[in-house]
Amino acid sequence: MAKAPIPGRVKTRLRPAFTDDEASELAAAALTDTVAAAFRCTDRVVVALERWGSRAVPAEIGDAAVIDQQGGGLGERLDNALARQWEVSPGRQLVIGMDTPQVTPELLLAVADLAEHPPECGIGLASDGGFWALAFAGPPVPVLSKVPMSRPETGALTVSALRSAGCQVREGPQLADVDDATAAARVASIAPATVFARTYCEIVARRS
DSSP, X not given: OEEOOOTTTSOGGGTTTSOHHHHHHHHHHHHHHHHHHHHTTOSOOEEEEEOTXXXXXXXXXXXXXXXXXXXXXXXXXXXXXXXXXXXXXXXXXXXXXXXXXXXXXXXXXXXXXTOXXXXXXXXXXXXXXXXXXXXXXXXXXXXXXXXXXXXXXXXXXXXXXXXXXXXEEEEOOOBOOOOSHXXXXXXXXXXXXXXXXXXXXXXXXXXX
Protein backbone atom coordinates (compact mmCIF):
# COMPACT_ATOMS: atom_id res chain seq x y z
CA MET A 1 0.00 0.00 0.00
CA ALA A 2 1.63 3.20 -1.15
CA LYS A 3 1.07 6.85 -1.85
CA ALA A 4 2.65 8.50 -4.86
CA PRO A 5 5.45 10.73 -3.48
CA ILE A 6 3.78 14.02 -4.36
CA PRO A 7 5.00 17.06 -2.39
CA GLY A 8 2.41 18.21 0.08
CA ARG A 9 0.54 14.90 -0.02
CA VAL A 10 2.95 12.49 1.65
CA LYS A 11 4.78 12.46 4.99
CA THR A 12 3.13 15.70 6.05
CA ARG A 13 3.91 14.92 9.68
CA LEU A 14 7.59 15.48 8.88
CA ARG A 15 6.82 19.19 8.75
CA PRO A 16 8.10 21.65 9.89
CA ALA A 17 11.43 19.87 10.26
CA PHE A 18 11.32 19.07 6.52
CA THR A 19 9.82 20.93 3.59
CA ASP A 20 7.14 19.33 1.43
CA ASP A 21 9.75 18.61 -1.25
CA GLU A 22 12.11 17.01 1.27
CA ALA A 23 9.30 14.92 2.74
CA SER A 24 8.46 13.76 -0.77
CA GLU A 25 12.10 12.76 -1.32
CA LEU A 26 12.04 10.72 1.87
CA ALA A 27 8.74 9.09 0.90
CA ALA A 28 10.14 8.12 -2.50
CA ALA A 29 13.21 6.63 -0.84
CA ALA A 30 11.07 4.66 1.62
CA LEU A 31 9.00 3.31 -1.26
CA THR A 32 12.16 2.28 -3.11
CA ASP A 33 13.52 0.39 -0.09
CA THR A 34 10.20 -1.34 0.60
CA VAL A 35 9.69 -2.55 -2.96
CA ALA A 36 13.29 -3.76 -3.15
CA ALA A 37 12.91 -5.78 0.05
CA ALA A 38 9.68 -7.32 -1.25
CA PHE A 39 11.30 -8.35 -4.53
CA ARG A 40 13.99 -10.18 -2.60
CA CYS A 41 11.23 -12.39 -1.15
CA THR A 42 9.05 -13.02 -4.21
CA ASP A 43 8.87 -12.32 -7.93
CA ARG A 44 5.29 -11.03 -7.60
CA VAL A 45 5.03 -7.63 -5.98
CA VAL A 46 1.86 -5.58 -6.40
CA VAL A 47 1.70 -1.93 -5.38
CA ALA A 48 -1.76 -0.62 -4.55
CA LEU A 49 -1.16 3.02 -5.32
CA GLU A 50 -2.98 6.14 -4.20
CA ARG A 51 -2.24 8.71 -6.90
CA TRP A 52 -4.66 11.60 -6.33
CA GLY A 53 -5.68 11.75 -9.97
CA SER A 54 -2.20 11.53 -11.45
CA ARG A 55 -1.76 8.65 -13.87
CA ALA A 56 2.02 8.71 -13.57
CA VAL A 57 3.52 5.66 -11.88
CA PRO A 58 6.47 6.57 -9.63
CA ALA A 59 9.80 5.24 -10.87
CA GLU A 60 10.47 3.95 -7.34
CA ILE A 61 7.98 1.13 -7.93
CA GLY A 62 10.28 -0.41 -10.52
CA ASP A 63 8.99 -3.68 -12.00
CA ALA A 64 6.13 -4.12 -9.53
CA ALA A 65 2.61 -4.48 -10.86
CA VAL A 66 0.42 -1.49 -10.06
CA ILE A 67 -3.25 -1.29 -9.14
CA ASP A 68 -5.22 1.73 -7.97
CA GLN A 69 -6.42 1.84 -4.40
CA GLN A 70 -10.19 1.59 -4.22
CA GLY A 71 -12.46 2.64 -1.39
CA GLY A 72 -12.79 5.36 1.17
CA GLY A 73 -10.78 4.94 4.36
CA LEU A 74 -7.47 3.12 4.60
CA GLY A 75 -9.04 0.00 6.11
CA GLU A 76 -11.49 -0.33 3.24
CA ARG A 77 -8.73 0.22 0.70
CA LEU A 78 -6.64 -2.47 2.38
CA ASP A 79 -9.53 -4.96 2.33
CA ASN A 80 -10.21 -4.22 -1.34
CA ALA A 81 -6.58 -4.56 -2.40
CA LEU A 82 -6.20 -7.89 -0.61
CA ALA A 83 -9.45 -9.24 -2.06
CA ARG A 84 -8.52 -8.22 -5.60
CA GLN A 85 -5.14 -9.90 -5.38
CA TRP A 86 -6.65 -13.08 -3.97
CA GLU A 87 -8.91 -13.24 -7.03
CA VAL A 88 -5.92 -12.81 -9.35
CA SER A 89 -3.46 -15.01 -7.48
CA PRO A 90 -4.87 -17.17 -4.65
CA GLY A 91 -2.28 -18.07 -2.05
CA ARG A 92 -0.49 -16.64 0.92
CA GLN A 93 -0.47 -12.86 0.90
CA LEU A 94 1.42 -10.24 2.85
CA VAL A 95 0.57 -6.53 2.80
CA ILE A 96 2.98 -3.83 3.92
CA GLY A 97 2.94 -0.04 3.83
CA MET A 98 5.78 2.30 2.91
CA ASP A 99 6.50 3.66 6.40
CA THR A 100 9.20 1.14 7.39
CA PRO A 101 12.12 1.56 4.94
CA GLN A 102 14.33 -0.37 7.36
CA VAL A 103 12.42 -3.55 6.52
CA THR A 104 14.45 -6.51 5.28
CA PRO A 105 13.49 -9.70 3.44
CA GLU A 106 14.10 -11.58 6.65
CA LEU A 107 11.59 -9.43 8.52
CA LEU A 108 9.00 -9.80 5.78
CA LEU A 109 9.41 -13.56 5.77
CA ALA A 110 9.25 -13.65 9.57
CA VAL A 111 5.71 -12.28 9.38
CA ALA A 112 4.70 -14.24 6.27
CA ASP A 113 5.86 -17.53 7.80
CA LEU A 114 3.51 -17.05 10.74
CA ALA A 115 0.63 -17.69 8.33
CA GLU A 116 1.27 -21.18 6.95
CA HIS A 117 -2.20 -22.70 6.97
CA PRO A 118 -5.68 -21.13 7.11
CA PRO A 119 -7.00 -19.64 9.33
CA GLU A 120 -3.56 -18.44 10.48
CA CYS A 121 -2.56 -14.78 10.17
CA GLY A 122 0.74 -13.08 10.87
CA ILE A 123 1.00 -9.48 11.99
CA GLY A 124 3.92 -7.15 12.59
CA LEU A 125 2.93 -4.49 15.08
CA ALA A 126 4.39 -0.99 14.92
CA SER A 127 5.83 0.81 17.91
CA ASP A 128 3.31 3.64 17.48
CA GLY A 129 0.43 1.25 18.07
CA GLY A 130 -0.41 0.39 14.46
CA PHE A 131 0.86 -2.46 12.33
CA TRP A 132 3.45 -2.52 9.56
CA ALA A 133 2.68 -5.89 7.95
CA LEU A 134 -0.18 -8.37 7.81
CA ALA A 135 -0.13 -11.85 6.28
CA PHE A 136 -2.95 -14.27 5.46
CA ALA A 137 -2.45 -17.98 4.81
CA GLY A 138 -5.82 -18.26 3.06
CA PRO A 139 -8.47 -15.88 1.74
CA PRO A 140 -8.04 -12.47 3.38
CA VAL A 141 -10.63 -11.76 6.04
CA PRO A 142 -12.27 -8.35 5.33
CA VAL A 143 -12.22 -6.84 8.80
CA LEU A 144 -9.87 -3.91 8.26
CA SER A 145 -12.58 -1.55 7.04
CA LYS A 146 -14.14 -1.88 10.52
CA VAL A 147 -10.92 -1.00 12.35
CA PRO A 148 -10.11 2.67 13.09
CA MET A 149 -6.79 3.40 11.39
CA SER A 150 -3.90 5.68 12.36
CA ARG A 151 -4.65 5.48 16.06
CA PRO A 152 -2.52 4.28 18.99
CA GLU A 153 -4.84 1.27 19.38
CA THR A 154 -5.07 0.29 15.70
CA GLY A 155 -2.78 -2.72 16.02
CA ALA A 156 -4.56 -4.14 19.05
CA LEU A 157 -7.96 -3.55 17.47
CA THR A 158 -6.82 -5.30 14.28
CA VAL A 159 -5.68 -8.35 16.23
CA SER A 160 -8.98 -8.40 18.12
CA ALA A 161 -11.04 -8.08 14.92
CA LEU A 162 -9.14 -10.88 13.21
CA ARG A 163 -9.53 -13.21 16.19
CA SER A 164 -13.23 -12.41 16.41
CA ALA A 165 -13.50 -13.43 12.74
CA GLY A 166 -11.96 -16.83 13.51
CA CYS A 167 -8.33 -16.16 12.60
CA GLN A 168 -5.41 -17.53 14.57
CA VAL A 169 -3.25 -14.42 14.88
CA ARG A 170 0.46 -14.72 15.52
CA GLU A 171 2.58 -11.68 16.23
CA GLY A 172 5.94 -11.11 14.58
CA PRO A 173 8.70 -8.50 14.94
CA GLN A 174 7.81 -4.97 15.92
CA LEU A 175 9.14 -2.04 13.84
CA ALA A 176 9.05 1.74 14.11
CA ASP A 177 7.13 3.70 11.48
CA VAL A 178 8.64 6.86 9.99
CA ASP A 179 5.85 9.12 11.19
CA ASP A 180 7.75 12.23 12.27
CA ALA A 181 11.18 13.83 12.11
CA THR A 182 12.44 12.05 15.23
CA ALA A 183 11.46 8.66 13.83
CA ALA A 184 13.04 9.54 10.47
CA ALA A 185 16.37 10.26 12.15
CA ARG A 186 16.18 7.07 14.20
CA VAL A 187 15.36 4.83 11.22
CA ALA A 188 18.11 6.43 9.12
CA SER A 189 20.62 5.70 11.88
CA ILE A 190 19.64 2.04 12.38
CA ALA A 191 19.46 1.24 8.65
CA PRO A 192 22.37 3.20 7.15
CA ALA A 193 22.57 1.07 3.99
CA THR A 194 19.07 2.01 2.83
CA VAL A 195 18.14 4.52 0.15
CA PHE A 196 16.11 6.23 2.87
CA ALA A 197 19.17 6.76 5.07
CA ARG A 198 21.24 8.03 2.16
CA THR A 199 18.48 10.46 1.17
CA TYR A 200 18.08 11.62 4.76
CA CYS A 201 21.81 12.31 5.04
CA GLU A 202 21.83 14.15 1.70
CA ILE A 203 19.00 16.41 2.83
CA VAL A 204 20.76 17.18 6.12
CA ALA A 205 24.06 17.84 4.28
CA ARG A 206 22.38 20.31 1.92
CA ARG A 207 21.43 22.43 4.91
CA SER A 208 24.92 22.65 6.36
